[in-house]
Amino acid sequence: MNIQIDFTLNGRAVSIDAPAHVTLLRLLRDYLNLTGTKEGCAIGECGACSVLLDGRVVNSCLVLAPQVSGRDVMTVEGLAPVEGAMSDLQAAFVKYGAVQCGYCTPGLVIAGEALLRDNHFPTRDEINDGIAGNLCRCTGYQQIVDAIEQTARQRAAAQVKE
Amino acid sequence: MLRHTTNWVTKPANRVDGPDKANGAAKYAGDYRVPGQLVTRALRSPIPHARITRLDTSAALKVPGVLAVITSDDFVDHGRFGFPVADNFILAYQKVRYVGEGVAIVAAVDADAAEAGVNAIELDLEQLPVIEDMEQALRPDAPVIPDVVTEGSKKGQPNVCLTQIVRNGDPEPIIAASPVQLDQTYATPFQEHAYLEPEAVLSIPNPDGSVIIYACDQSPFNNRGIAAAVLGLPEDKVRVIQAIVGGSFGGKDEGVYQMSAQTAKLALLTNRPVGMVFSREESIIVSYKRDASKIRVRLGADKDGKLQAAKVEAWLDGGAYSAETVLTAWRAAMHLAGAYTYQAVTGDVHVLYTNNNYSSAFRGFGNTEAVACIEQAIDEVAEQVALDPIDMRLKNIIGKGDRTMTGATLNQEVGLRACLEWVRQKSDWDRKRREFPAQNKNARYRKGIGVACYFHGMGLGGEGVDFANATIAIERDNSVTLTNGLTDYGTGARTVFTLIAADVLGARPERIKVLLTDTETAINSGPTVASRASVVGGNATRVAAEKIAQLLTFAAANLFKCAPAQVLRDKEAFIGPDEEPVDFDTVVNHARQLGYVLSAHGRWQLPVIHWDFEKGTGTPYVGYTFGAQIVEVTVHTGTGRVQADRIWAAHDIGKVLFPEGAYGQLYGGITQGLGYGLMEEVEINHGYIHNVNFDDYIIPTAMDVPPIEATFVEAPFHLGPYGAKNVAEPSMLGVAPALANAVYHATGKRIRELPLTPERVLLGHALHNDDHGDNSRLWLGYADGLRKVRITQAA
Ligand code: FES
Numbered sequence: 030m031n032i033q034i035d036f037t038l039n040g041r042a043v044s045i046d047a048p049a050h051v052t053l054l055r056l057l058r059d060y061l062n063l064t065g066t067k068e069g070c071a072i073g074e075c076g077a078c079s080v081l082l083d084g085r086v087v088n089s090c091l092v093l094a095p096q097v098s099g100r101d102v103m104t105v106e107g108l109a110p111v112e113g114a115m116s117d118l119q120a121a122f123v124k125y126g127a128v129q130c131g132y133c134t135p136g137l138v139i140a141g142e143a144l145l146r147d148n149h150f151p152t153r154d155e156i157n158d159g160i161a162g163n164l165c166r167c168t169g170y171q172q173i174v175d176a177i178e179q180t181a182r183q184r185a186a187a188q189v190k191e
Numbered sequence: 192m193l194r195h196t197t198n199w200v201t202k203p204a205n206r207v208d209g210p211d212k213a214n215g216a217a218k219y220a221g222d223y224r225v226p227g228q229l230v231t232r233a234l235r236s237p238i239p240h241a242r243i244t245r246l247d248t249s250a251a252l253k254v255p256g257v258l259a260v261i262t263s264d265d266f267v268d269h270g271r272f273g274f275p276v277a278d279n280f281i282l283a284y285q286k287v288r289y290v291g292e293g294v295a296i297v298a299a300v301d302a303d304a305a306e307a308g309v310n311a312i313e314l315d316l317e318q319l320p321v322i323e324d325m326e327q328a329l330r331p332d333a334p335v336i337p338d339v340v341t342e343g344s345k346k347g348q349p350n351v352c353l354t355q356i357v358r359n360g361d362p363e364p365i366i367a368a369s370p371v372q373l374d375q376t377y378a379t380p381f382q383e384h385a386y387l388e389p390e391a392v393l394s395i396p397n398p399d400g401s402v403i404i405y406a407c408d409q410s411p412f413n414n415r416g417i418a419a420a421v422l423g424l425p426e427d428k429v430r431v432i433q434a435i436v437g438g439s440f441g442g443k444d445e446g447v448y449q450m451s452a453q454t455a456k457l458a459l460l461t462n463r464p465v466g467m468v469f470s471r472e473e474s475i476i477v478s479y480k481r482d483a484s485k486i487r488v489r490l491g492a493d494k495d496g497k498l499q500a501a502k503v504e505a506w507l508d509g510g511a512y513s514a515e516t517v518l519t520a521w522r523a524a525m526h527l528a529g530a531y532t533y534q535a536v537t538g539d540v541h542v543l544y545t546n547n548n549y550s551s552a553f554r555g556f557g558n559t560e561a562v563a564c565i566e567q568a569i570d571e572v573a574e575q576v577a578l579d580p581i582d583m584r585l586k587n588i589i590g591k592g593d594r595t596m597t598g599a600t601l602n603q604e605v606g607l608r609a610c611l612e613w614v615r616q617k618s619d620w621d622r623k624r625r626e627f628p629a630q631n632k633n634a635r636y637r638k639g640i641g642v643a644c645y646f647h648g649m650g651l652g653g654e655g656v657d658f659a660n661a662t663i664a665i666e667r668d669n670s671v672t673l674t675n676g677l678t679d680y681g682t683g684a685r686t687v688f689t690l691i692a693a694d695v696l697g698a699r700p701e702r703i704k705v706l707l708t709d710t711e712t713a714i715n716s717g718p719t720v721a722s723r724a725s726v727v728g729g730n731a732t733r734v735a736a737e738k739i740a741q742l743l744t745f746a747a748a749n750l751f752k753c754a755p756a757q758v759l760r761d762k763e764a765f766i767g768p769d770e771e772p773v774d775f776d777t778v779v780n781h782a783r784q785l786g787y788v789l790s791a792h793g794r795w796q797l798p799v800i801h802w803d804f805e806k807g808t809g810t811p812y813v814g815y816t817f818g819a820q821i822v823e824v825t826v827h828t829g830t831g832r833v834q835a836d837r838i839w840a841a842h843d844i845g846k847v848l849f850p851e852g853a854y855g856q857l858y859g860g861i862t863q864g865l866g867y868g869l870m871e872e873v874e875i876n877h878g879y880i881h882n883v884n885f886d887d888y889i890i891p892t893a894m895d896v897p898p899i900e901a902t903f904v905e906a907p908f909h910l911g912p913y914g915a916k917n918v919a920e921p922s923m924l925g926v927a928p929a930l931a932n933a934v935y936h937a938t939g940k941r942i943r944e945l946p947l948t949p950e951r952v953l954l955g956h957a958l959h960n961d962d963h964g965d966n967s968r969l970w971l972g973y974a975d976g977l978r979k980v981r982i983t984q985a986a
Pocket residue numbers: 067068069070071072073074075076077078079088089090091
């Protein structure tokens with residue numbers, strides 16, 4: 030049975046009909062054609078499907094679509110200031126070699142963004158802890174931690190200037 | 192000789208596909224959405240070994256929404272394929288040989304219809320005895336798994352697919368006469384590739400009866416060859432485009448070829464696009480693994496620890512189909528006794544059939560297994576002669592001009608000694624080796640430090656002719672388009688090609704676009720395996736770029752009215768004798784006015800070497816990479832938990848062309864090695880895989896990876912572009928044995944079976960779970976009892 034789901038997606042109001050049992054991940058990928066969010070396990074173990082729900086990271090494979098009614102969802106496609114560009118954190122991922130096959134990247138960028146909003150001066154240990162729910166098979170995480178750490182520094186420096 | 196400086200190669204660079212991957216725009220095969228696209232569901236075997244006595248799909252075709260159903264009967268020669276041994280099928284034919292093997296595929300308008308279609312298929316299976324391990328495979332009364340005549344058939348052991356050998360003198364009498372001897376057997380586990388992207392393909396039929404396959408494959412040309420053969424089409428009617436691949440590590444060959452041929456057939460039958468996307472469980476149950484191995488190492492040394500001779504025999508569990516394990520075994524054989532000099536060495540690597548899924552390529556390709564074992568054995572000998580493990584290695588490692596274990600003379604610069612010395616110094620090895628044992632007395636947490644080193648043959652070696660093709664064209668807008676027959680499945684190869692082309696042409700990397708590998712636009716370059724993309728693909732790119740660079744130099748000389756040799760380059764600028772620089776666009780436009788055709792093809796091939804497979808002698812590789820790794824651990828004696836505290840790694844990979852990429856490969860490889868050493872093991876009980884998702888199959892998270900201090904020793908390699916070698920595979924080799932050696936240093940327990948799980952560290956053996964296939968059956972769709980699969984005992 031289809032129901033109507035109204036929510037905010039990457040800053041825009043959307044209204045979509047979908048079966049009540051589909052997950053947010055399926056809703057994004059199959060009903061809204063936003064394929065940046067990936068499926069790696071569908072059981073909440075890999076973090077490839079991470080999105081921000083009201084500013085907090087969730088595994089979208091574990092959220093039922095109707096649960097986001099009236100709430101705010103941000104996906105990897107919504108992080109950049111303008112569509113198709115990159116946020117500072119996304120650019121840092123590229124610069125510091127944190128992207129290899131890239132399949133984990135959308136989820137890790139989301140997890141990194143959530144971490145940086147909570148903690149403006151994370152240590153490397155705190156970053157490791159913050160991204161422990163996101164598996165990456167390619168990079169060994171070192172350059173991902175570099176990218177998040179450097180973005181924190183840049184943001185702090187930018188704030189001091191203001 | 193063309194004049195150019197290195198402006199981009201070896202300098203910091205951004206991965207060319209980085210931005211699209213970081214902002215979510217990159218399309219993987221499962222991300223494509225085509226109008227009218229059908230979905231698929233598979234009927235898969237619920238048992239490890241059986242004869243197919245009846246298969247009737249007629250009822251499935253009547254299910255609303257189902258448009259086609261295929262079985263092995265829909266393919267030429269029942270879809271038989273496989274290289275070097277053609278023992279595999281696109282869908283099971285006559286028998287099923289492992290749990291999860293595909294029997295029939297349904298294409299339908301949606302998942303519910305496809306599932307209903309699968310439930311309507313009638314399949315009768317007559318159970319056959321199951322070969323659960325390698326000992327059973329060797330028994331004289333064992334049921335025969337393959338339907339081809341194997342090497343072992345002649346010796347009464349038909350489940351021995353073949354044996355790869357090395358014959359370098361006769362080690363037996365030397366070992367017997369050696370004052371120090373070792374005879375130990377080691378074991379390594381099945382490992383899951385665990386690429387984060389589960390397999391996906393999409394096939395689109397064309398009006399002229401041809402088909403396009405978007406696939407997450409490693410080697411599109413191999414895929415095309417197999418698909419064309421089993422579909423009965425000429426190769427030019429099958430176009431394979433490599434989508435962006437979400438990790439592979441050797442894992443996206445045969446299984447993805449099956450999916451490609453299956454969806455292509457369904458697309459041609461229905462005249463609709465057909466997508467197939469695996470769930471994680473389907474991926475782990477159905478896809479091939481790194482082989483599990485047992486390796487018996489016999490070594491002889493003198494009293495000072497100088498190695499004299501080695502006799503090594505290995506058994507690889509290849510599972511139900513031989514796939515590339517035949518080649519894995521060859522590479523294992525070439526490295527079995529490690530990076531040391533000996534008077535004599537023999538090696539024998541047997542590939543066995545069992546009903547344990549099947550094995551094929553995985554990063555390191557046999558050398559991972561070999562290093563895991565020999566590097567523990569070397570530590571065991573060092574202890575017998577009371578030598579420090581690094582001193583033991585320094586005493587025995589190969590250098591330029593030495594004979595390797597296969598008997599070939601090493602004719603290249605060797606950075607291995609420098610690697611060992613670097614990790615020794617950086618890790619404060621000597622102090623820690625001395626002090627940890629004293630600190631550990633009666634401690635609950637014990638510290639240890641261990642080392643391993645390796646050599647790794649470059650390219651295909653005796654596995655095949657090693658060539659690549661590249662094309663370059665300068666487009667109308669003066670951008671540059673590159674193709675390469677070798678592919679990038681996350682390794683950064685496209686970036687390496689871009690940097691080389693930029694440097695040779697003197698064109699900013701931003702101008703250059705590397706196309707995804709497409710069998711219609713790129714030129715066949717053989718399989719993308721064995722970390723050969725940088726050297727072979729890189730050289731092909733260089734050759735093509737040099738042809739265009741020469742034309743541009745001619746055009747500039749014409750413009751400057753000087754001799755070509757007088758034209759100098761500074762990044763994009765051309766500088767003539769009057770020193771007034773002219774930009775790239777001007778020269779390109781002038782070249783066009785002169786009528787020059789600004790496109791070129793480059794082919795490059797490694798020198799041909801010869802290995803005699805029958806005799807086990809010859810030159811296996813044109814060159815080697817080297818490396819050494821040290822791991823420091825803490826072992827909790829109460830729980831057996833091993834924690835890696837720090838890792839030091841030094842690798843001689845020749846000139847580093849793309850530093851961020853090379854370090855990324857290094858860290859990633861080390862992390863896979865950490866998983867292999869500590870936690871990763873595909874548990875197969877009675878033919879059923881127990882750990883079918885990331886809740887049970889645990890790979891390292893950011894919390895498991897300790898700080899890694901790494902360096903590259905850049906011993907130049909005469910055949911590589913700019914002196915480069917390769918890094919993708921070798922980076923994982925030393926970690927697992929270094930861990931085992933560190934655990935021994937910490938606890939005094941030698942655990943000769945990987946991974947070093949708490950049970951093995953505490954009890955000395957693994958604990959077996961009692962899953963008799965519930966997980967597999969659940970995820971293969973058998974839980975609700977709706978499948979019409981009848982299983983009977985053989986009469
Ligand atoms: S797909 Fe959601 S956590 Fe893996």
